[in-house]
Amino acid sequence: MKTKLLGYLMLIGLLAGCSSIVHYPNTAPKNVTINMSTDKTSGLFTSVEFSAGINNLKKDCTTDYKGFVDLKAGTNKIGLKTGVPTFLVLEIKQDGFNNVRTSQQGTLIKPKKGSKYEVVMKYFDSMVDFRIYEIRKSKRKKLKITPITACKPV
């Protein structure tokens, strides 16, 4: 009886704790490759997590959060809907000794049909190098990092 009750309590706790966490379904055709490299690693009392947050942009430039994808060092593939203005945010979360620090790098992107995108994220010596390229007909073009403040309401 006690074990069953404990199980229910654990399940409720887990559900409550995870209710605000939204994983991006990532079901659209994979058109974005995020190449991530870092010298940051989790330690005994510290953790480092990298993730990509996907926000669709509404006409008034407010965001509609669609969820996040965990990123690992190396190649990560995500699918963004073509023609939909999106604010793609890469987040670094460092947790240690009850001190959580996050930093974000983001850019506006409106994925085109027939184009693929490559995001290069390098995090070394506490410095972030974040770049985005469009690959179309085997041509690789560097895109400008566009902050969300550049969005103009329609």
Place this chain on the structure above:
Amino acid sequence: MKPHIFITLLISIITTGCAFGPTPKNAKEYRAAILEGGFGTNYESYVVKQPYWKVVKTVKAKSKPCLDKKIETTTCGGAYGGSCNIKTFDYNPRFIKGKKKSELHVQVIMTSSLSIGSIGDEPPKDGLYVAVIDFIKQGKNKTKINVHSPSMGFTAVPKAVKHWANQTNLGCPDFSDGL
């Protein structure tokens, strides 16, 4: 002394120049204050094997997008007795380009939600100086760099400049990992 008061005092001492007299009002005064030495000051001089034009081009291009930032930190509980202290650090970089010598000045306007009042005299309009970095042409392929900065805290800018000048890392400092 309560820990948060000590931390605030320490930041103020390091950046206002309390340790070496009145608050520096310009880069010249800041350089002089740092070169006097004393608690919390740091002077470093090094030479990079990169031509002056390349160092200046890179640092100038990087300084605005990477350093013109507003950083907010929130610390709750513990030393703050259950309340939260929100500090903002508004970085203001300025690059002055010259033919044989260029300068990067970085000033920071600091505000705290748990203010204990100001220490020292009035800070400059664009904030307290946290780095004055000189780039000096040395022949065709070398550049001398003189860094004037605090020894504790605000190390992100000198570190980034060293990487940019050496072309070893062209990213931007992650200020959440240390100011």
